[in-house]
Amino acid sequence: MPAGRPPKPTALKLLQGNPGKRKLNSEEPKPPTGPVKPPSWLRGRAKTAWKWVAPILEEMGVLTTADPHALALLCDAYAEYIECRAVVRKLGATYESRVIKTSTRRVAANASDEAEDITEAEEPFSGDDCSTVIRPRPEVKMYQDAWRRVHRMLSEFGMTPSSRSKVKGAPQEEADPFGDWARGSRSAS
Numbered sequence: 001m002p003a004g005r006p007p008k009p010t011a012l013k014l015l016q017g018n019p020g021k022r023k024l025n026s027e028e029p030k031p032p033t034g035p036v037k038p039p040s041w042l043r044g045r046a047k048t049a050w051k052w053v054a055p056i057l058e059e060m061g062v063l064t065t066a067d068p069h070a071l072a073l074l075c076d077a078y079a080e081y082i083e084c085r086a087v088v089r090k091l092g093a094t095y096e097s098r099v100i101k102t103s104t105r106r107v108a109a110n111a112s113d114e115a116e117d118i119t120e121a122e123e124p125f126s127g128d129d130c131s132t133v134i135r136p137r138p139e140v141k142m143y144q145d146a147w148r149r150v151h152r153m154l155s156e157f158g159m160t161p162s163s164r165s166k167v168k169g170a171p172q173e174e175a176d177p178f179g180d181w182a183r184g185s186r187s188a189s
Helices: 010-015 044-060 068-091 111-121 138-156 161-165 177-182
Strands: 094-100 130-136
Touching: 044 068, 068 138, 130 138, 138 161
Parallel strands: none
Antiparallel strands: 094 130
């Protein structure tokens, strides 16, 4: 797999005016746009996120029939972020853990001294043998990772202000009530 930036889709280069003036891929696949259904494995908050994001992407003309699994991964990462973030808000970003202090005893060379050390080690640990360590909660790392994935996917779909600023959209058509009426649309009346 080559390192570096992934190539920009040709449609995105065209919308940006092909700033690099490089030859465009005329044979790039162009999947049809339109409504897509969420994959069957999408559940809970992820499915709720789909219901929120998919219509926006459809209206932007970005969502194609090739994108449902990429969008599902975005929604799934978003749900994971929300769930881990809720745990951190409820329980805090850290937790206390008791650890056993390592022994600084010198191990003797003869067998009789080693036998004494073994019997001492089998005794229960006292409060002096343990210390309390404050550790970050695993959910902190998990929600940070989920947020990185969400942000990356939002950018892929053009859903962040900076990713939108790089795209010149097609001009919006003016509403033509007479044309709608002539075609038989009742919403024009």
